[in-house]
Amino acid sequence: QVQLVESGGGLVQAGGSLRLSCAASGRTAGSYSLGWFRRPLGKEREFLAAIGNSSGNAYYADSVKGRFTISRDNAKNTVYLQMNNLKPEDTAVYYCAADRWARISPLIYEYEYWGQGTQVTVSS
Numbered sequence: 001q002v003q004l005v006e007s008g009g010g011l012v013q014a015g016g017s018l019r020l021s022c023a024a025s026g027r028t029a030g031s032y033s034l035g036w037f038r039r040p041l042g043k044e045r046e047f048l049a050a051i052g053n054s055s056g057n058a059y060y061a062d063s064v065k066g067r068f069t070i071s072r073d074n075a076k077n078t079v080y081l082q083m084n085n086l087k088p089e090d091t092a093v094y095y096c097a098a099d100r101w102a103r104i105s106p107l108i109y110e111y112e113y114w115g116q117g118t119q120v121t122v123s124s
Contacts, residue, residue: 002026002098002113009094009118012086016122020081022096022115033102034079035111036070038092038120045095047106051079059104086122093117 008020022034035050049070051058058070069082079096097111105111 002029002032002100004096004098004113004115006094006096006115006118009120011121011123014087014122014124016086017082017084018086018120020083020094020096020118020120022079022081024077024079024096024098028100029077029098030074031102032098032100032113033104034070034072035097035099035105036068036079036081036094037097037108038090038094039117040089040092043092045108047108048094049081050099050104050106052104053102057104059106061106083120086120088122088124090120090122092120094120 003025006022033052036048039045049060051070051072072079095117096115098113099111
């Protein structure tokens with residue numbers, strides 16, 4: 001079992017930055033790959049970025065490539081999402097998720113564990 005707790009969301013003006021954190025707890029949390037997703041109000045959950053358990057490999061959705069950066073601190077069992085040049089359309093609830101098979105995947109169903117989410121609101 002892995003527990004995930006996101007933090008760092010909030011209100012920011014367009015063009016600003018936020019860094020989201022997701023703390024993973026559990027005996028084997030360090031072996032999981034981790035991903036970030038978001039769900040805008042009234043829309044489906046969408047993939048943003050994923051990182052492998054060794055932190056060397058990452059994969060991004062085209063929509064955020066160049067603006068968002070995923071990273072991981074294995075000593076703290078924490079994954080981060082640095083978000084720059086935020087736009088109003090980035091407004092959503094942001095979730096982190098863990099895949100025990102350590103795939104670096106954009107597929108929602110391949111993630112077994114999910115956090116509760118953190119709200120990000122970008123004002124114009």
